[in-house]
Amino acid sequence: MIEWPKQNDALGTANRGNPCESGLCTLCLASCKGRCETWVSSLVGRKLLYPREFGGSTSGSANVCAVGTGYHALRIQGYAYGARGLKADDTVAPADSSFPQVDVRTEFGGEIKTKCRVPIMTGALGSTFIAAKYWDSFAIGAALCGFPIVIGENVVGVDRESILDQGGIRSSPELDRRIDTYLRYFDGHGAIIVQMNVEDTRNGVARYILDKYGDKVVLELKWGQGAKDIGGEIQVTDIEYARFLKDRGYIVDPDPCDAAAVAAFNAGALKSFARHSRLGGVDLGSAR
Ligand code: SF4
Structure with a gap:
């Protein structure tokens, strides 16, 4: 049933x-x-x-259904036939195959390898207020454990304290705080990764990272934000902040400068504005 x-x-x-x-x-x-x-x-x-x-919660999907397939339907039935990664003089005998012997270190990357003590990484923690609020615990924990953490998109753009001009980013206190917190505890395992979407690219995040941090930071090109069903990634209840984000080049819905939206906001009918990012793309006709 x-x-x-x-x-x-x-x-x-x-x-x-x-x-x-x-x-x-x-x-x-x-x-x-x-x-x-x-x-x-x-x-x-x-x-x-x-x-x-919103801003004080983290939400996940409880979408589990017996009809169709999903990760919940995947079952791995393992058998202990041999082992890989043993030290040269180890055998698969019980004496060697003990819990303290387990080594799950890994690495990724082409020419330059990023080493990790454990084979996990965080999802991207970007410009949402809850990501900023709990950044220290995530970053310090990841650095101490030796796995990568990802700073999500738009951190520079939504920071009222960051200074941007025609020449790019002059300062970005929130992005600096996040990077510096991780690097303070970084010991060569893990990585600090910064996502860069369309707006970040326009703002000059790559140049800022390169000039200030060199190869201490990994850049991730982000393509898909605008492809999310809901699009608007943060909600803003301050109309002045909504206008600030619009001036920074974001799509803000509804338009906080529109007379009807302003009247609705002042009357209490409209309580917040959604900030959207753009979907990245290329000007090629096909993948070939
Ligand atoms: S309005 Fe919704 S909750 Fe109320 S009776 Fe109809 S379907 Fe049920």
């Missing part, structure tokens, strides 16, 4: 009755003051897609 749980803590939605696949209750009452996804989205539209407590 297939059931559709429609209570979503991330969105703060729940059905009054028994939900069916459409998201409605099997008995949708005209008198209902419920808060199912259909009901709430009829009031707030696509804004419902943002997890609640």
